Amino acid sequence: MDQLSVRGRRVRAVATLIAGVLLLAGTLWGTDDDFPFGPFRMYSTAPDPNGAARDTRVEGVDADGRTVAITEGNSGIRRAEIEGQQQAYVDDPARLGRVATAYEEHSPGAAPLRTVRIVVRWHGIEHARPTGKSWDEVVAEWTRP
Template sequence: MLTDSARRIRLVATGVILVALFATAAWGQDDHFPFAPFRMYSTTTPASGSITAIKFYAKTADGTRIEIAPDELGVRRAEVLGRAAELRKDPGILRDLALHYQARPGAPRLASLSLVFGVYELGDARPVAYSEHTEAKWRAR
C-alpha cells in the first residue's frame, strides 16, 4: 500500500507526463519524440503530387554502371534526405560511402559515385512521368 506522499508523487509525475504529451502533440516536433507525434508516419502524398526516390549510381574501374542500394553504402534513405544539402555542398562525403562499399567482400573498385534523385510525378495516384537529376557526384582521382 502506498503512503500519502508516494501517492502524491505518482499523481504529480502522471500529471507532468500528461501535460508533456498534450503540449507536444499540439506544438511538438519530431525531435521531441516520444512525446511528440512522429510526423514521418502521419503524412500522405497528394494524388497529383510527386515522390522522390533516392538512388546511387556508380561507375566501376572498368566502366560498368551499377546501381547501389543505400544500405550497401551504410546509410539509410532518411539520412540521405536529411543530409542532401550537405552532400551537394561537399560531394567528397560520397568518397567515404564509396570506401565503405568497396570494403565489402567481392565489391568492385569504384571510379565514381553519384547521388541521384528519381522523381515520380503522380496523376490520379498513378505515376505519369519519371525524371532523374544528379544531386552530387564524386570521382576517384
C-alpha cells in the same frame, strides 16, 4: 481487493497531468527529437496528393563504364544513412568519395568506382495515384580525381 491510498491517487493524478501537459506542448511546439511527446512527422503528415514521390538511390560508375547500385551489402552503408545526410552530400559532394572507398573495401575484386552519385527518382502522383511517369534527378556527384 486492495484500494489505492489517497497519496497513491494523488501521485497518479499528478503523473497523468504532467504527461498530458507534455503531450500537448509536444504536439503544439515539438519536433521529432521530442518523441514520444512530440510529433513523429513520418506519421503525422501526409504527402501532397498531386505531388511527386521520391525514391533515393546511390549508384556508382566503375572503371569499365558500368553503373553499379551501391547497397548496404556491397558498401556497408545503409540507404537511410545517405538519405539522412543527403544535404551534407549535396553541399560537399567530395564526401561521396568515402562511399567509393567503402564499396571497394566491401567488394574485393570489383572494379574501382570512377563516379558516385545520389539520384532521386521522382514518381508522378495525381489524385493520390501513381501516374506511371517518373524522372531522375542527380542531386550530388563525385568523380575520382
